[in-house]
Amino acid sequence: MDPWRLIVRAPGGPNAIERESFDPGAPGPDEVLLAHEAIGLNFIDIYVRTGLYPAVLPTGLGGEAAGTVIAIGDAVNTVRVGDRVTYASAAPGSYATHRILPASRLLTLPDDIPCDVAAAITLKGLTGALLVSWLADMGVTVIAHSGSPEKAARALSAGAAHSLIGDFDTLAARVRDLTAGKGVDAVFDGVGAASWSASLAALRPRGLMVSFGNASGPVPPFSVLELSKGGSLFVTRPTLFDYIREDADYRRLGQRLFDQLSRGVITSDIQQRFALADAADAHRALESRQTVGSTVLIP
Numbered sequence: 001m002d003p004w005r006l007i008v009r010a011p012g013g014p015n016a017i018e019r020e021s022f023d024p025g026a027p028g029p030d031e032v033l034l035a036h037e038a039i040g041l042n043f044i045d046i047y048v049r050t051g052l053y054p055a056v057l058p059t060g061l062g063g064e065a066a067g068t069v070i071a072i073g074d075a076v077n078t079v080r081v082g083d084r085v086t087y088a089s090a091a092p093g094s095y096a097t098h099r100i101l102p103a104s105r106l107l108t109l110p111d112d113i114p115c116d117v118a119a120a121i122t123l124k125g126l127t128g129a130l131l132v133s134w135l136a137d138m139g140v141t142v143i144a145h146s147g148s149p150e151k152a153a154r155a156l157s158a159g160a161a162h163s164l165i166g167d168f169d170t171l172a173a174r175v176r177d178l179t180a181g182k183g184v185d186a187v188f189d190g191v192g193a194a195s196w197s198a199s200l201a202a203l204r205p206r207g208l209m210v211s212f213g214n215a216s217g218p219v220p221p222f223s224v225l226e227l228s229k230g231g232s233l234f235v236t237r238p239t240l241f242d243y244i245r246e247d248a249d250y251r252r253l254g255q256r257l258f259d260q261l262s263r264g265v266i267t268s269d270i271q272q273r274f275a276l277a278d279a280a281d282a283h284r285a286l287e288s289r290q291t292v293g294s295t296v297l298i299p
Contacts, residue, residue, distance in 0.1 A: 003021065004097055005096030006060070007020055007061070008049050008055075009057060011051030014279075014283040022096075026073070027076075028100075030102055031076070031100050032085075033069070033072075033099075034101065035067050036094065037068065038116040038118070038296045039062055039298075040294070040297075041294075041297055043214075045061050046283055048061055060096065062092055062095040063088055063094060063123055064122045066115035066116070066119040066122070067085065068084055069081050069084075083108055084109040084115060084118075085108055087101060088122050090240075090241040107250070109258075117261070119296050120269075120294035120295075120296050127240045130260075131188055133158045133265055142155075142162075143161065143175055145163075145195075146164070147165065150292065172199075179204075182204050184202055185203075185204060185207055186203075186207060186208040187203055188212065189209065189210065189213070191214075193216045193220055204231065205233075207233055209236070211237050270295070276299045
């Protein structure tokens, strides 16, 4: 297969995604050339495509993939040609048949984890998009909120103690009903603008708001006095790559993820597969909330 990739030359809709041939070249010192077998689809790809997350243009898309090592550069001793690996990358560019990456940023896959599963779960697993199952396994009481009965049922099957649906206007009150009026210790919010007020109102005093996504748009500007009025609340907007900046941390968290997979605590739950060439259709499906579970792109 001649190498090719998908790029965006200017921010826009799915039609802004273009295909081009390219020469990945040979890996340099401490680098590895991969042949991708599967690529993960994430909402951050849409943020890059639309310009919500600024990138130097033209830009690639995609932050995770899995595949096979086909060439290594000088001084590489952590992987070998033929190894199956996965990765999460801060630099977009996984929407491609091939990619060169630092050897230190690759996670070698256990034999029992296929490449498509790894591509569907590496970034999500490290960022927390599989929180329901993971938290339930830790003994945390999880209250989930979804936009449809089908997704609510999936949250229950994943381990949520309560799974709510409906608009955000009544969400905080329903959460307080379930917590004897106290509110919850922490909210993990991937929706953004539409859910911001409800999420804050659902917290107990000194509770933690973790905003990790913008599915409905970015959180609007707010006054820090809101945090005081809500009960000395804490807010954080974590970025995965601040937590895996050091190679040792990256490998440690990757091993935790693989352990959760091997024990069956979390699953990749691949529900959609698109050809990489049809990535624009995959973006349309994700933006219109037609997808459930994970989606992978196949070169």
